[in-house]
Amino acid sequence: MTDVTAEPPPAAEPVLLTTDDDGVRTLTLNRPFRKNAINAELWGALNDALTDAGKDPDVRALVVTGAGGAFCSGADVAAGDIARAKSHPLPRMRNLTDVAQLLHELPKPSIAKVDGVAVGAGWNLALGCDFVVATPGARFSQIFARRGLSLDLGGSWLLPKLVGLQQAKRLVLLADMVSAEEARDLNLVTWIVSAEEIDTFVADLGKRLAAGPPIALAQSKLLLNEGANSTMREALANEARAQVINFATEDAPEAAVAFTEKRDARFTGKWGVPPR
Incomplete structure (x- = not known):
């Protein structure tokens, strides 16, 4: 279950922030009090935002990141949310699968900017991007087994292709937390950049991609x-x-x-x- 790290924001504050800068659109997961765990509202917002980014000719590159010093602690599996859910889980799972498909098929280059934790669906959300830029303090885990779950958000397709079947099984079946350095060694992080420089690095990378054909x-x-x-x-x-x-x-x-x-x-x- 996701740890609570701060007070919830005002109800009117959006769960997903969108900014544009010279053809680069940044989507910021904005639930820092849950380490940006993705609830139903945020899944819907991501679906809409990725659909719009794919169709908008002014968007030439996409950045996905998280607010408050964390990338994403996965799907929000808080016990209260599960208890209140009255729909069959299959349609709810389609909210996840639609987001993964939209990100994978996005006809624009995409960058995950990762600080803090990226675990479970949060890590696979980052891996669904074309590049992963992480700070030295970023931490990653295919945490599903610790939650009594199997992996999702495209992890079963992405991981074997990126690291090979045996390493994919290690990451998933043991659900260990790995450092940014180990993730880079496994080809799961493209660059490690200091926390002080990552904003500038990603902005420059986004502009390079946005300037391409x-x-x-x-x-x-x-x-x-x-x-x-x-x-x-x-x-x-x-x-x-x-x-x-x-x-x-x-x-x-x-x-x-x-x-x-x-x-x-x-x-x-x-x-x-x-x-x-």
Whole structure:
């Protein structure tokens, strides 16, 4: 059960904060008094926010983080919440699975900015992002077994692909807490950055991603996500189709012009095929 660390915020304060900065949208889980454990309201807010980010052409990159010195302590399994739930658990589980699917299929690069704990569904929420940036004090656990549960939010698919089957079983069946350094050694953290520098580091990373060619990045992300389950023949066919999509934008010609003019390319993702 999630520890209470502070007084609950005023009822009017949103459970998910959204900010935009030059094409980078940041979603901040905002239940610090529960270490940002995700309740039904927050699952719904994440679903809506990820759907909107995927469709908004002004969003070029996404950052997911948590308020109050924690990333996310997982799904809120407080006994009172369970006792009050009157619906069948399967529809409630779909709230989780929809969020995991939306994040995985998001056609924009995504970054998890992790400080403090990221456990259970919270860790798998971070792993669902394309990059994980953590502070040295970040701590991670597939805590499900300690709660009498099996893993969820895509962990059974993500972990074996990232660390191999044997290490995935160790993390899940023992439910140990691991440090940021060990998580990086297991390829579960991309960068470790000091708490004083992580905001600047993630902001710069987000701007680099937002400045990239949006259609091409979306195609590459999809190809990489699907590549592990494809044959070489299927992967090559998918790559060929993706390049045709890229050739139909203004970005590839812009990159060529920028190269000859010795300047940075200005990518827009706009359709570049002239009307007939």
